[in-house]
Amino acid sequence: MTSPDIHALGGAYALDAVDDLERAAFDRHLAECEACTLEVAEYRETATRLAEGSWSVPPRRMREQVLARAAATAQLPPSGHRRGLPSPVARWRRLAAAASVVGVLGIGAAATTYAVQEQRLDDQRTTVALAQERADRIQAVLAAPDAALHGGELAGGGRVTVVVSDTEDAGVVVLADAPAPGPDRAYQLWLVPDDSVAPVSAGVLPAGQVQATQLIEGVRGRAAFAVSLEPAGGSPVPSTTPLVGISL
Amino acid sequence: MTDPDLGPRRPEAAPAVVRPERVEIDDLLRAVARGDDSAFARLYDLLAPRVFGLARRVMRDPAQAEEMAQEVLVEVWRTASRFDSQRGSGLSWVLTIAHRRTVDRVRSEQASADRMQKVAAASVHVPYDEVADQVGTRLERQQVRHCLDGLTELQRQAITLAYYGGHTYREVATLLDAALPTVKTRMRDGLIRLRDCLSVEVTS
Numbered sequence: 001m002t003s004p005d006i007h008a009l010g011g012a013y014a015l016d017a018v019d020d021l022e023r024a025a026f027d028r029h030l031a032e033c034e035a036c037t038l039e040v041a042e043y044r045e046t047a048t049r050l051a052e053g054s055w056s057v058p059p060r061r062m063r064e065q066v067l068a069r070a071a072a073t074a075q076l077p078p079s080g081h082r083r084g085l086p087s088p089v090a091r092w093r094r095l096a097a098a099a100s101v102v103g104v105l106g107i108g109a110a111a112t113t114y115a116v117q118e119q120r121l122d123d124q125r126t127t128v129a130l131a132q133e134r135a136d137r138i139q140a141v142l143a144a145p146d147a148a149l150h151g152g153e154l155a156g157g158g159r160v161t162v163v164v165s166d167t168e169d170a171g172v173v174v175l176a177d178a179p180a181p182g183p184d185r186a187y188q189l190w191l192v193p194d195d196s197v198a199p200v201s202a203g204v205l206p207a208g209q210v211q212a213t214q215l216i217e218g219v220r221g222r223a224a225f226a227v228s229l230e231p232a233g234g235s236p237v238p239s240t241t242p243l244v245g246i247s248l
Numbered sequence: 249m250t251d252p253d254l255g256p257r258r259p260e261a262a263p264a265v266v267r268p269e270r271v272e273i274d275d276l277l278r279a280v281a282r283g284d285d286s287a288f289a290r291l292y293d294l295l296a297p298r299v300f301g302l303a304r305r306v307m308r309d310p311a312q313a314e315e316m317a318q319e320v321l322v323e324v325w326r327t328a329s330r331f332d333s334q335r336g337s338g339l340s341w342v343l344t345i346a347h348r349r350t351v352d353r354v355r356s357e358q359a360s361a362d363r364m365q366k367v368a369a370a371s372v373h374v375p376y377d378e379v380a381d382q383v384g385t386r387l388e389r390q391q392v393r394h395c396l397d398g399l400t401e402l403q404r405q406a407i408t409l410a411y412y413g414g415h416t417y418r419e420v421a422t423l424l425d426a427a428l429p430t431v432k433t434r435m436r437d438g439l440i441r442l443r444d445c446l447s448v449e450v451t452s
């Protein structure tokens with residue numbers, strides 16, 4: 001997934017001006033490029049100087065609340081001695097370890113924060129394990145050596161990006177900036193075995209949802225990926241013309 | 249960190265001007281990593297206005313910014329052992345967490361169209377909060393402003409729309425009606441110019 005111009009993304013990356021998949025791609029680029037790692041660390045350091053102009057005193061009550069929450073929060077143990085810049089693996093792990101305070105899970109690939117936020121709407125307790133598992137899967141796909149990046153524009157607006165890995169037999173779909181699907185309508189994801197066989201549902205977004213980071217399983221041997229607009233809850237087979245079709 | 253750093257403070261070699269507050273933040277983070285809650289209380293006082301200010305600037309809603317700042321600060325407590333001074337300053341480590349989380353939250357909660365409408369507001373000068381100010385912070389601001397003024401218009405807009413507005417470079421390209429590769433490049437060379445102007449260094 002390393003493209004020749006990915007190096008140019010360093011500035012945008014340091015400013016957090018990339019999407020989740022680009023972030024993951026760039027993280028992998030950094031893994032192969034020690035010089036870039038230092039360069040980006042300098043951009044980051046520079047970018048954070050911009051925050052100095054935004055000093056603002058928080059409400060007084062916040063101090064007590066933060067100290068109380070900290071007192072009730074277990075700390076991560078030291079991760080062992082490190083010298084210099086971390087290895088890519090360490091960086092992934094560290095990102096993974098930076099879990100959110102609610103203890104659900106972390107910002108592995110930032111992709112997973114979306115996953116968590118969706119999950120939080122459900123009963124938190126029961127979804128913790130599932131969310132963690134899903135986040136791990138998403139990370140595994142993004143980090144797979146054979147991960148391949150595809151993208152396309154939806155008819156009617158919006159962008160879809162798909163990362164698929166044959167070795168993981170799974171993919172990560174990011175839908176962004178899509179228009180509202182209308183009442184009781186939902187975006188549904190499809191995998192297409194080949195031209196002669198009907199598409200297989202790869203998941204339905206909650207009704208009305210216009211952006212998502214979705215894990216799809218069973219991508220191996222699939223010829224294409226598609227998105228269509230369906231009644232809420234999804235359809236067994238596509239009932240409308242696909243908004244986008246992407247060859248895998 | 250399991251290093252000998254746990255002992256007395258290392259002699260501060262190098263940069264001619266060391267900002268004492270930054271050094272203090274690094275030391276406090278190391279103490280917090282050992283579970284020192286009074287160090288965390290002191291760290292809170294140094295970091296809270298910065299983290300809250302950044303979240304507020306990007307999110308615009310004080311209540312949301314407060315929740316975000318709380319989350320980030322507790323996260324700092326939780327993950328302090330992961331701070332590695334070899335990779336950059338503690339302040340930068342904290343603000344990187346704060347910025348990334350804030351931006352992620354904004355993007356997941358707001359439809360893009362919605363954010364686009366806020367651009368007018370985001371791209372004009374935002375008045376600084378009239379709050380307890382410190383001489384050091386004021387000087388820092390002046391320096392940052394001075395260095396931002398040294399950028400080309402496109403560099404400056406690309407960087408501030410991304411950093412303060414939380415926009416992706418794609419959105420920035422749309423907003424500025426510029427080509428994607430141009431925006432990527434301007435972000436990068438703008439940061440390089442800022443880095444040199446601010447004398448930012450990361451020792452590895």
